[in-house]
Amino acid sequence: xxxxxxxxxxxxxxxxxxxxxxxxxxxxxxxxxxxxxxxxxxxxxxxxxxxxxxxxxxxxxxxxxxxxxxxxxxxxxxxxxxxxxxxxxxxxxxxxxxxxxxxxxxxxxxxxxxxxxxxxxxxxxxxxxxxxxxxxxxxxxxxxxxxxxxxxxxxxxxxxxxxxxxxxx
Numbered sequence: 170x171x172x173x174x175x176x177x178x179x180x181x182x183x184x185x186x187x188x189x190x191x192x193x194x195x196x197x198x199x200x201x202x203x204x205x206x207x208x209x210x211x212x213x214x215x216x217x218x219x220x221x222x223x224x225x226x227x228x229x230x231x232x233x234x235x236x237x238x239x240x241x242x243x244x245x246x247x248x249x250x251x252x253x254x255x256x257x258x259x260x261x262x263x264x265x266x267x268x269x270x271x272x273x274x275x276x277x278x279x280x281x282x283x284x285x286x287x288x289x290x291x292x293x294x295x296x297x298x299x300x301x302x303x304x305x306x307x308x309x310x311x312x313x314x315x316x317x318x319x320x321x322x323x324x325x326x327x328x329x330x331x332x333x334x335x336x337x338x
Contacts (some may be wrong), residue, residue, distance in 0.1 A: 183276060192220065192223050192227075192274035193322075194227070194234045194235050194237070194238065195231075195316065197225055197238060198226060198237075198238065198241070199253035201238070201241050201250040201312070206241050206244065206245040207245040208328075210242065210245055210250060215226070219239070221250070222253075223251070223258075224261075225253050225254070225257040226240065226257075227259040228254070228258065228261060229257040229258075229260035230261065230263050230264060230267060231261035231262075231263075231264030231265030231269065232265070233265065233268045235264065236258075236261065236269065236271075236272050237260065239254070239272040239280055240272065240274065242254060242319045243274060243277040243279050243280040244277055246279050250279075251267055251278070251279035251284075251320045252279075252289060252291070254279045254280060255279050255285050255287075255289045256274070256289045256290060256291070258272060259285050259286070259287075259288065259289050259290065259305070260278060260290070260301070262304075262308055262309065263301070263305055263307070263322070264286075264304045264306045265313070266308040266309060266311070266312045266317060267317075268313060269285070270312065270314055270316040270317050270320065271316075273285055273286075273316060273320070282316070282319050282320055282323055283323065285320070285329075286319075286320035286321075286324045287304065287323060287324070288301070288305075288324060288327050288328065300334045302324070305324060306321065306324065309321040309324065
């Protein structure tokens with residue numbers, strides 16, 4: 170009986186994990202188009218391991234298909250969801266600078282230059298932030314696009330005002 174009790178939660182967590190790894194950009198896009206972005210977002214809890222978290226991880230990877238969701242989501246996000254979206258875009262800069270630069274929209278604060286290029290890495294260690302800054306600056310510098318230069322200036326400005334870019338222990 171005890172082994173049955175242990176197996177049931179394991180089956181649930183395994184099926185839940187499989188659902189999250191099966192998520193596709195096509196399925197998410199279709200859902201947003203059917204429900205509208207506001208409804209789609211409102212039905213998702215902002216929890217680690219949840220659907221929103223999975224979408225943000227995909228966007229953070231810099232994959233162009235996942236970045237295409239940004240204009241659909243940006244006008245409808247609020248508070249924590251906005252921070253998540255800005256952070257995911259920022260994390261994607263080293264992997265796909267051009268894709269991120271095309272997703273930046275200064276008319277929607279969550280995905281504006283000010284939000285995305287301000288190093289919104291709140292949960293990262295000092296060493297991770299330092300590593301990110303170096304990689305992001307390299308990617309932005311290599312791009313040479315006007316938006317990348319604007320982002321680079323914002324990032325350098327934030328680093329200059331920050332006490333976090335320092336030697337890690």
